Amino acid sequence: MVDRFKVSILLDYYGCLLTAKQLDIMTMYFNEDLSLAEIAEINQTSRQAIHDLTKRCYKQLVSYEEKLKLLQKSNIRKKLKEDLIDKLNVYSIEEEPKVLINETLEEILNA
């Protein structure tokens, strides 16, 4: 069973590496929750063709993550940021630099 939420995140990272049509169909299926039959009708093709495409693209997305590990790296960065914020709490740092640190870390994580 494919984890829809995970596929949705993988699409955020690697959707740009799919073709426009593939991305479109994957978005309909995994983000907009359309059925295979509905997507098949929109694309004037068979349910089976859409099924095969989503399966193939899912494998591709997983393969990109195995190679590039962008999702994994993003999680590592988030954890490092949270740990730093926790650790800094024991020091008496003024509010202003604290905000600055927090904001910059957010920007770095979202870059």
Next chain:
Amino acid sequence: MVDRFKVSILLDYYGCLLTAKQLDIMTMYFNEDLSLAEIAEINQTSRQAIHDLTKRCYKQLVSYEEKLKLLQKSNIRKKLKEDLIDKLNVYSIEEEPKVLINETLEEILNA
């Protein structure tokens, strides 16, 4: 004229998306500075075949960067980090948390 240094960096980011053979040949040509003729001999093929492969793979690497922008994002992160370190200098922060901030930022950038 292809910027060898830039290709070398692109290989760091996207080399994993090439086939093992492609990566091997690109590494020989762009990182180890072997000539097309030398690489052709090692791979028992023609100089032209190696030339075509490096050209095709270069285009692929550039296309990956256009889509995923990992190099661009890495540079943005580096700049954000440096700006933060500069800005924090005006505050009287103890040495210990300063080191902690610096080290964590390095880890985040290298994740």
